[in-house]
Amino acid sequence: MAKTYSAKKADIVIRLSEFEMPPMQDVLIVGRKAPIGPEAARRMVDILSPEQYEIIKLNHPVIEAIVIRKTLLNLLEQEKLIEAIMEEGGKIANDQIIIKAQINITLEVSKSIEL
């Protein structure tokens, strides 16, 4: 009678990377029926990075709110910034989704002075 052999093995793949602090980027676009609401997102981040994010409630059919890094609002007017985010984010968002967005704002200032 022939002997049977069975062999089990497991391959382990480890990916190491630095923990992102905070675990969200500059902006979260929160859908009205998303599993995590804007307040939950803000409180979560607040524990790790206190006082850095703000909720802006929107009067939008599918987007409930935008959770945004406060420093961005120091660089640009809130209205203009939200308009810019919604112009792009609003196209791909739906009421179930949470979208994270990275925003880089560069201010260019050029001045001439009299010599």
Added chain:
Amino acid sequence: MIKYVSEIMDENLLQVEPLDCVSCIKNLAMDKRINYFPVVENNKTIGVVTYKELIQAHPNRIAIDAMTQNYVNVNHEMSIWEVKSIFDDEQVDLLIVQNNLKPVGFVTRSLLDKEFGKHFDLLTGLPKTDFILYKAYELLKEGNEISVIFIDINNFGIIDKEYGHVFGDKILREIADLLKKNRPEETCLCRFGGDEFVVLTPFQVEVTKQVAEELLDTIAANTFGSGVNISISAGISGGRRISARVTDSYSMVLNLINIASLACSKAKMSTDKLCIEINPGSMDIA
């Protein structure tokens, strides 16, 4: 007497924390058959999760992200008339009743409507006496004068017997409409009972007398069905307010109504059908 919101509120609510998840609250709603969950943080009600939010919100959400702000907090000692004015003025369907900031019950628009069926006279559509008590309390609280006109239809018993009760009811409705349309805006009108009406005014007796005379003239000038002559008598009570504060305004106003009703009985015997009583007791009242 005046009913307070605590007497009509539904106590079937359950306080939840802002971080409680919607699915947990949903389970509570199913198990305990509760539809209203005030969200309380630092001893303050910050929102309410109702069955509507439980249906709409994702089960993973926390209470603070599912709750509605579409409600008003009220004190448990608020009168139901004040509650009614909130529902009339605000676009809300829910009031959370609080005792020392703790939510102890709720009132919905439909619950209040059901209660108010008892406080309005079905025949004339006028409020009953407790409305006048509440309004008098409000006027006294604001430091106003008050006077009361007690109105009684002359020989109403005979009208009922001669023309029937259905006709009598028609007369009551007609008189109620005339009083409603012709009373000054600042006054309040209620059906006291039977063929009696009460008008509460924020005026001194002299001005109230003019109001009563105009109402008497209006009724006398009106042509009622079947050519029946209808007239009313009125008694007035009131006086200048001289006391610093009214402690039991309800019983005082009831006393004023009583004095006015006795004056009205006297007026029936007089030719001008109007009698004014300013008894010493009322000097402390209004």
